[in-house]
Amino acid sequence: MSSRRYIKRVWRVPKDRGALDYFATLVVKALVKHGWPARWELAEFTDGFVIYEQGATGPLPSDMQRAAEIAVRIVARTYRVDVTQFDNWVGLNRSYTVTASGHFKEVKT
């Protein structure tokens, strides 16, 4: 019997660790709330992160990949974030800061 304790975890979404962490946690939280054993890892040298299955690396199973794509799309639309996703890699197209109220704010340069 596999453990599904990760579903019942209390999720605290960090607002002080930057926009990428915040976005990744939101996506993974949405996935986990729907029963997908997801975790995320920072993708080095790219402004993005990779979604993996719990205790596994590599490409996601097809159904979980579909769920992950939908989750990313929903979170991006909800928070009006410009993202790119390629398989299980997700990246932010622009630089954002996270406000105290939990919104993404684009950094104008």
Added chain:
Amino acid sequence: MTGINRKAVFLSVDGGRIDFVSDEGELMASVAIPPGRVDAAPYLDLNICGCTPQVLGVAVVNPPSAYGRQAPYPVESGANPDFQPTPVSALEGETRLMLRKLQMQSKRLDARMAAMQSVEHIPTREADPVIEPVEAVEPAPAPVPEKPKAVKAKAEAPVVE
């Protein structure tokens, strides 16, 4: 004359009388009407109980509103005058009302469901398949050694004979 409208007017040159006749035909009262134009209402208000007013010597001019009005049951119809709606029909009405309410609710629900369907949502993962414990298979080869013995016994029998 029966059926005098309350707004009717008595018209006469010499005056007349209004008689109040009971159902048995007895004259209970006879009241004089002065000449000229007299309103009928105060005479009808005398209202000697159970009597029918009958007018003599005066013309009764009914108001325009009195004409063109249907008397009760002018037509001999085949309808049952003793008809009373049965409780079944009341129940039927209630049932129809409830059905209509339910239909409205289901319509609302359908609209909400359609709206929900149009929104993209994350598919829920199916629960992990429950692995049922495999039942221990009874040792099938146990009876196998018995059979050859019987066969052997049968085979041996003719040899003995």
